[in-house]
Amino acid sequence: MMAKMPIPTDITLHQKSRQLSLSYDAQHFHLSAEYLRVHSPSAEVQGHGPGQDVLQTNKESVAILKIEPVGHYAIKIYFDDGHDSGLFTWDYLYELATQYEHKWQTYLQRLQQAGFQRSTV
Template sequence: MAETQLPTDITLHKQSKCLSLSYGDRQYRLSAEYLRVYSPSAEVRGHGPGQEVLQTGKENVGLDKIEPVGHYALKLFFDDGHDSGLYTWDYLYELAMHQESLWQDYLNRLEKAGYQRQ
């Protein structure tokens, strides 16, 4: 199994509604909207394959705060009241590394559902 990549720096940017994660000399800025629509919570992911719930209307969502959970995850508190997903270090790294393709996949799913982003 691959070794867990731990961020060397984590910064919450409330004004620009994003979370920046550094891994060594590489920095990634993940928007609150991106983090919210890819929440690992059952509310978003469902309880099994095919039960995912497409998140819409999250264009202006922000992050109120972040809290560490043990030594393995972050809990993100969004300003729309969502706070039930635990973002493990592995999951955050995956979101950072595959941001472009995951975001495009999300936009494609919105379009397929007939949803127009604001």
């Protein structure tokens, strides 16, 4: 039987710094809008099956306009580039938070391999 991932005890949007803070009892994470946008669970980003994900580029200055709860299992994030189709489940948010270093480095490597360079914002 698989253990359920924790549900955040607090979610705070920091629009000025373009960060989303997640708290899980003793654990606290800060995820940038760019990181969340390029790892959106939407079909537009992830594709419709394994290996169909689409590399997201030029998202360095993306911001989060708002977040909304979806039932008791997810949040919907509205980004200022018009993207709002991914539902970030509690499990997926925890995965993004706890695997940040690996996922971010993998993203940066993919950008480099594809010939893209991030601009400094």
